Amino acid sequence: MDENCWYDKCMPDFEVSKLKYVSDIITGNTPSKLNESFYENGIIDWVKPNNITDDYRLLKSKDKLSIKGVRKARVVPRNSTLVCAIGTIGKLALSEEEVTTNQQINSVIFTKINKKYGFYILVCMENEFKKYSNKVVVSILNKTSMENLKIISPSPIRQERICLFLDSKLSEIDFLISSKEKQIKLLEEQRQAMITEAVTKGLNSSVRMKDSGVEWIGEIPKHWEIAKIKYTTYVKGRIGWQGLRSDEFIDDGPYLVTGTNFKNGIVDWQDCYHISEDRYNEAVPIQLKEDDLLITKDGTIGKLALVKEMPGKTILNSGIFVTRPLANKYINNYLYWNLNSASFSQYIRTMETGSTIKHLYQETFVNYSYALPSLEEQESISCYLNNKNQKLGNVIQNITIQISKLKEYRHSLIHEAVTGKIAIEEMESYLKEVDKDDN
DNA sequence: CACGCGTACGCTTCTAAGGT
DNA sequence: ACCTTAGAAGCGTACGCGTG
Numbered sequence: 145m146d147e148n149c150w151y152d153k154c155m156p157d158f159e160v161s162k163l164k165y166v167s168d169i170i171t172g173n174t175p176s177k178l179n180e181s182f183y184e185n186g187i188i189d190w191v192k193p194n195n196i197t198d199d200y201r202l203l204k205s206k207d208k209l210s211i212k213g214v215r216k217a218r219v220v221p222r223n224s225t226l227v228c229a230i231g232t233i234g235k236l237a238l239s240e241e242e243v244t245t246n247q248q249i250n251s252v253i254f255t256k257i258n259k260k261y262g263f264y265i266l267v268c269m270e271n272e273f274k275k276y277s278n279k280v281v282v283s284i285l286n287k288t289s290m291e292n293l294k295i296i297s298p299s300p301i302r303q304e305r306i307c308l309f310l311d312s313k314l315s316e317i318d319f320l321i322s323s324k325e326k327q328i329k330l331l332e333e334q335r336q337a338m339i340t341e342a343v344t345k346g347l348n349s350s351v352r353m354k355d356s357g358v359e360w361i362g363e364i365p366k367h368w369e370i371a372k373i374k375y376t377t378y379v380k381g382r383i384g385w386q387g388l389r390s391d392e393f394i395d396d397g398p399y400l401v402t403g404t405n406f407k408n409g410i411v412d413w414q415d416c417y418h419i420s421e422d423r424y425n426e427a428v429p430i431q432l433k434e435d436d437l438l439i440t441k442d443g444t445i446g447k448l449a450l451v452k453e454m455p456g457k458t459i460l461n462s463g464i465f466v467t468r469p470l471a472n473k474y475i476n477n478y479l480y481w482n483l484n485s486a487s488f489s490q491y492i493r494t495m496e497t498g499s500t501i502k503h504l505y506q507e508t509f510v511n512y513s514y515a516l517p518s519l520e521e522q523e524s525i526s527c528y529l530n531n532k533n534q535k536l537g538n539v540i541q542n543i544t545i546q547i548s549k550l551k552e553y554r555h556s557l558i559h560e561a562v563t564g565k566i567a568i569e570e571m572e573s574y575l576k577e578v579d580k581d582d583n
Numbered sequence: 584c585a586c587g588c589g590t591a592c593g594c595t596t597c598t599a600a601g602g603t
Numbered sequence: 604a605c606c607t608t609a610g611a612a613g614c615g616t617a618c619g620c621g622t623g
Contacts, residue, residue: 171604174601194598230606231598246599247604282598286605381587402615462617505588 150272154296155564164291166256170218171229171287172245182213190217191245193228193235199551200267202226202237209244217244220251223259225266227252227273229285234273238263250290258303261562264310265295268559298564306561309571312578313561317554324547328540335536340485342525343478344515356515360490364515371516376473379510380429381441381465398424398457401432403440403464406449408537409480411438413455423459430460437467437476439483441504446492448483450476465509478522481529482514 154160163169172191186208189195195203209217220226220243228235230248238260245251254262272293277285297303345353346365353363356370364370373379397418405412424431432438434454440447440463451458460466469476482488491512492504517525560566 192599248598282607284605288604404615461615463615507588 149294150269151296151559151563153563153565155298158296158298158564160294160296162291163252163293163295166295166297167252167254167262169287169291170220170251170253172247172249172251173217174247182210182216185210186213187211188214188219189241189243191226191239191243191249193232193248196226196228196235196237196249198235200237202239202243205243214244219244221253225252225254225259225263226250227266227285227290229273229277229287229290231282233277233283233285234270236263236266236270250285250287257297258300258307260307260311261297261303264307264558264562265297267555268562269293269295296563302564302568305568305571305575306566308575309566310558310561312575313557314554317550317557321547321550321554324543324550328543331536331540331543335533336486338532338536339481339529340487342529343482343485344487346517346521347525347528358513360487361513361515365517368515368517370513371473372510373467373512373514374510376470376516377479377510378468378470379465379506381460381462381506397421398459399455400459400461401438401464402461403447406438406440406447409449410452411449411454413453416458417461419459421457424457427459430466432458432460432466433468435468435476437480437483439465439467439504439509441465441506441509446483446489446504448480450480465504465506472519474516475519475522475526477526477530479514481526487514488512 188209189205190207190209190213191202191205192207195205197203220239222240222242223238225236225238226243226245227250228248229250232248239251252262252266253259273285273290274283276289276293277283278289298306344356344361344364346368348365352366354366356362356364358370361370397420399413400417400419401411402417405416432451432454434451436451438449438451438460467476467479469479492508516522561571
């Protein structure tokens, strides 16, 4: 047995063969041969790599070919497996409908083995496709190399059993995955609601309320105030250091923080660039201090991070504001949570003008009004949120891990079933169980 | 002239479309 | 049938200009 093959072992009664002996492969064709009229009143999907997802699904194509267009293209029959072969290599999907494709897709029409079984085999061969593609300008898996790839096949009856088993088992796993994904979405919504609730209503629900008079805040406890960033906060962005270029970045020296260094609400010092002392000293207003609160203002806006355990002198790159409390009106941890709330995102949305480029202008930011309790209450709210958020984060992380485990399991299950590592009796008894449950 | 805003530009990655 | 090119998209970065 070939040790460099995608299957390390298969059952002795499996036949080892080459892709070309069990299928016809047709390549897609060149779009240049098509013109406008070929797309009008389309009747058949024109598939491109983008229509194939990483998890083996075929999305509906935007473009369809007309009767005239189809004459110029090659029609791929139903139940063929489409494999990306130029540029993106190895993404694949089973097409239940007749389709046409561009030249980046090779379609495998199984003639000697079960079409579904063939699809499952190709799923296992994703790495094989990559391995045998040649990198010219973009990667290309040509038809000949593809045809010569080794495949295996058991008896027709066993092929059918494997397909039935996998179809049923995989739909179970997919259901689990999608419900876990929904669960995460729900928890994220809960997290947002919890934060917003805490920074606008406080922790005591029996307290008397008043109208804040601010659209994005709503009612607040009677003893709270409304504050404005402008009057409570020191805000500075990049100032007075034109011409800082990336070739000035060095390995040592003062740290330079950008938005990409924000990880989970704190600055991750690991990947920070460094700049010279001179550059650091050039812009005193944006030299950072421990506990400063940073917020991104260009591109991704409103991403937040606290400066914790600052390892040395640090300064801001462009695209970020540094903030710190004036006259001890609030604690940064509280403002951190407030700016994470739905109130702030709603405020940004209402202030967004027609401009296509996303920016948080300093003017907009400093005019943000927010609910402000006493320092003690800020402390307890922050503490509560730090705690709750940590727990929620752990739950979400656990579910994320479960999802990736399920995906791994999904893949290895296909591999094991296809290569015959799962006994036929085992598959049959599983299918009987499922049958019983359905009735 | 310094500041700070607005945006042009450049890098990377990916994908569609041409060319031989 | 295979290979090359160009354009789109995403995302920062840092340049240039109006203004006080």
